[in-house]
Amino acid sequence: MDYIHQMFEGMGVPLWLTMLGRLVFPIFLFLAADSFHYTHDRLAYLRRLLYMSWFMTIGNAIIGNVFHSGNVGLMNNAFSTFFITGIFICSWDLLTKGLRDKSYKELIQGFGVFLLPILSSIPVVVLAGINEIPHANPLVVQIVASILSLVPSIIMVEGGFVMVILGLLFYIFRTNRMAQIIVLAIISVIAHLFDPTTVLDDDLRCDSYVFLQW
Template sequence: MNNIRKLCNATNLKYLAMYLCFLDYIHQMFEGMGMPLWLTMLGRLVFPIFLFLAADSFHYTHDRLAYLRRLLYMSWFMTIGNAIIGNVFHNGNVFHNGNVGLMNNAFSTFFITGIFICSWDLLTKGLRDKSYKELIQGFGVFLLPILSSIPVVVLAGINEIPHANPLVVQIVASILSLVPSIIMVEGGFVMVILGLLFYIFRTNRMAQIIVLAVISVIAYLFDPTTVQ
């Protein structure tokens, strides 16, 4: 048992997730060239592993604000990097005009998860200490990722207008892609919930396993492609 615990430490879990992530990206980038489906099926394990590690890191970090800033910067880096890769490299996929199509940005999901973790701690502390100030702060933090989604919804409506200027829409969309929101995170909002529950039940491994199983079933029922 001790050997298993030593083997399943945070560092080894990161190495495992990085390896599986690489396999997943190989399939996504070169699916049109015949990359096998099992590569991305193995990659489905990556997100829960990283969410588990991120939730654990939020508990142990000495500076949450600095941690959130790093996640936000990496989210911007991934968004810009995906755009560059999509326009520079080609994979022979006719459905994307031959361009490599990458929309992955796990750092955005981790950032939103961190926001909700901070909100959870403020709300629970406010309830415990009967502090209205912390309750109001917690509720305000909770609303941030929701409010940041409003411009995205508005842009989607503008895009449906027949005479909307496509260049303006594209520019605004590019700017909004740098603002993490609950409707523009990799894996969807259900992954944010998973990360938050990993944090809430961080001292109970069995509860975390049950949460992962339930969320996996829900994700499959609402979007079967998440396991492909």
């Protein structure tokens, strides 16, 4: 319902569709964060999330090229959000364990894992700048954008980085249900007062997904 509103808001789709539909994403994040605690193989879990992220990206590209609806393009990919959340959860555990055990090796590993989704965002920013160059080769931009769309990064996640923070906090406070409720309430207020995806959608996200429009 949220996606229907997002795609066809300009055609008069009512607001209550997205109001109901947006209840789902925090539930998914809660389950994903909880699953990282209980899974016996985090790497396998992360791989499955990454594969599904690729599947969604490729599927969006195919559907976007087959079905045209003006300037509307499919960019939703919740699995990329879950994947990045998992990366930060692994980083959190390495950092906390490193602090507890006074292990510099684990601290360095944790910091390195933390930087991965941030560093993977740099090519997206560069691509957005290249796309603004008047004589940029459109074929090269399309190829690079296609490749980068398969690399999850903090500026390309559905819901914005605030949803990644919510997933991480769900994990950190997994033994304190009241704290999780408070976190959800605070994040909800922040998301209501300031839409973290607005700037991203306008300035970067559409540029990096420009191949969908082609």
